[in-house]
Amino acid sequence: MKSCKFKQILCAAVAAATILSLSACVMPIKEEKNLAAEDAAVMVANAPVVSTQTVIITGKTVNVRSGPGTDFSCIGKASKGKSFAYLSSKKNKNGKLWYKLQFTSAKTGWVSASLSKLVGNQTTTATTAAESTTVTATSPLTTTSHFYGSERITSKTDPSGTTTTTTKAATKKTVVIKGNPVNVRSGAGANYKKIGSTSKGKKYKLLGTKKDSKGKTWYKIQFTSSKTGWVISTLAYIEGEKTSPTPKKTDGKVAYLTFDDGPSVNTIKILDILDQYNVKATFFVVYHSNMKSRYQEIVKRGHTIALHSYTHDYSKIYKSEKGYYNDLNKIHDYVEKTTGVDSKIIRFPGGSSNTVSNKYNKGIMRTLKSSVTKNGYYYHDWNVSSGDATGRNVKVSKLIANVKSGVGKKKVINVLMHDTGKSKRTTVEALPSIIEYLKKKGYSFEALTTESVLIQHKRK
Numbered sequence: 409m410k411s412c413k414f415k416q417i418l419c420a421a422v423a424a425a426t427i428l429s430l431s432a433c434v435m436p437i438k439e440e441k442n443l444a445a446e447d448a449a450v451m452v453a454n455a456p457v458v459s460t461q462t463v464i465i466t467g468k469t470v471n472v473r474s475g476p477g478t479d480f481s482c483i484g485k486a487s488k489g490k491s492f493a494y495l496s497s498k499k500n501k502n503g504k505l506w507y508k509l510q511f512t513s514a515k516t517g518w519v520s521a522s523l524s525k526l527v528g529n530q531t532t533t534a535t536t537a538a539e540s541t542t543v544t545a546t547s548p549l550t551t552t553s554h555f556y557g558s559e560r561i562t563s564k565t566d567p568s569g570t571t572t573t574t575t576k577a578a579t580k581k582t583v584v585i586k587g588n589p590v591n592v593r594s595g596a597g598a599n600y601k602k603i604g605s606t607s608k609g610k611k612y613k614l615l616g617t618k619k620d621s622k623g624k625t626w627y628k629i630q631f632t633s634s635k636t637g638w639v640i641s642t643l644a645y646i647e648g649e650k651t652s653p654t655p656k657k658t659d660g661k662v663a664y665l666t667f668d669d670g671p672s673v674n675t676i677k678i679l680d681i682l683d684q685y686n687v688k689a690t691f692f693v694v695y696h697s698n699m700k701s702r703y704q705e706i707v708k709r710g711h712t713i714a715l716h717s718y719t720h721d722y723s724k725i726y727k728s729e730k731g732y733y734n735d736l737n738k739i740h741d742y743v744e745k746t747t748g749v750d751s752k753i754i755r756f757p758g759g760s761s762n763t764v765s766n767k768y769n770k771g772i773m774r775t776l777k778s779s780v781t782k783n784g785y786y787y788h789d790w791n792v793s794s795g796d797a798t799g800r801n802v803k804v805s806k807l808i809a810n811v812k813s814g815v816g817k818k819k820v821i822n823v824l825m826h827d828t829g830k831s832k833r834t835t836v837e838a839l840p841s842i843i844e845y846l847k848k849k850g851y852s853f854e855a856l857t858t859e860s861v862l863i864q865h866k867r868k
């Protein structure tokens with residue numbers, strides 16, 4: 409990357425605040441076939457369980473879709489605080505959890521669990537507690553069986569990769585708590601309401617098991633004589649069975665690692681480190697000649713390739729709206745041609761809160777922020793900065809310290825780093841320590857998608 413002083417100054421700015429929102433519906437309407445398959449699934453899913461649960465929207469404006477995934481058509485929008493009757497849940501092929509809800513009296517819809525929360529209790533109406541159906545997938549199905557502990561679990565996987573697990577829990581199994589204290593929740597996941605707390609050595613009757621959206625197993629227990637609850641399996645064990653290894657806390661904390669301005673001579677090194685830790689990240693790329701294979705490698709290894717700029721030249725990009733789109737379209741089309749990815753995820757050079765753009769066109773950022781959103785793009789700033797753009801090869805210890813101080817108590821973090829070659833060698837060197845630190849703090853790592861939480865700087 410050619411040297412760019414403005415960029416370095418701007419990229420160093422730390423996010424002022426976080427705005428969570430979701431922008432406009434952009435997906436074209438699809439035919440009815442998705443709905444048909446999904447309705448079949450719900451009939452089965454609803455059979456043994458009566459839900460008194462409610463889905464409350466937590467994102468600012470959330471797309472309601474015809475199926476559990478961003479590739480389903482958008483059938484409407486729901487704003488923050490609205491609540492809907494919960495119908496069922498399902499993980500899509502990317503492992504993301506979606507909730508089905510009663511959208512209108514006549515229509516059902518789906519929202520991403522990352523932008524909503526489930527409240528209330530689920531009551532099992534099956535005649536015995538020995539059997540519980542947890543998730544049901546669409547047909548056609550393939551069925552596999554295996555043993556989990558001494559329980560028989562039947563898993564069904566449909567072509568989209570959604571897994572159904574039906575547990576035949578033995579009636580006389582006992583869950584022993586090994587953590588201290590352990591939260592008891594209303595559902596199988598850390599995002600469910602805490603209904604109580606228990607402590608080491610306490611024993612409960614096992615009612616069932618279920619995996620949450622992060623793949624963690626939860627035990628359903630008879631918490632009190634009248635109440636059931638869920639505990640995470642890493643903090644408890646089933647009496648008489650081998651104990652699971654000691655847990656790592658996640659608490660639903662998510663880290664989005666982001667690398668701007670690449671690809672570069674560092675790209676492969678960064679990818680190797682990410683692979684080593686089994687971590688997915690996001691690369692906001694610019695155009696560089698002779699680096700085709702690196703753009704492709706980012707995608708091949710399962711990361712998100714996102715758009716930064718073709719030229720990274722502020723005098724062109726921020727001169728006018730037209731100038732901005734000329735540049736954005738060029739990098740969009742280059743990435744699409746090179747990798748096959750039609751990316752809708754962007755980061756403005758300098759971030760959306762940059763003020764240098766005023767030099768070229770006063771107020772242009774306000775125009776661009778609303779314009780890109782209307783045009784179906786999702787723009788991301790950051791709320792943790794490594795500070796690697798404040799100079800050439802900023803000390804590794806300084807980069808790590810910057811991340812640590814930036815993280816604070818944030819639940820969702822978007823960490824800004826750069827993939828710009830020789831001057832950012834220390835970013836590569838600091839990366840393993842940064843990942844280890846965040847893992848220790850309980851973050852799970854995700855690459856950005858169009859459904860991800862938007863970390864956006866406050867309007868200036």
Ligand code: ZN
Nearest residue numbers: 415668669757
């Ligand atoms: Zn940049």
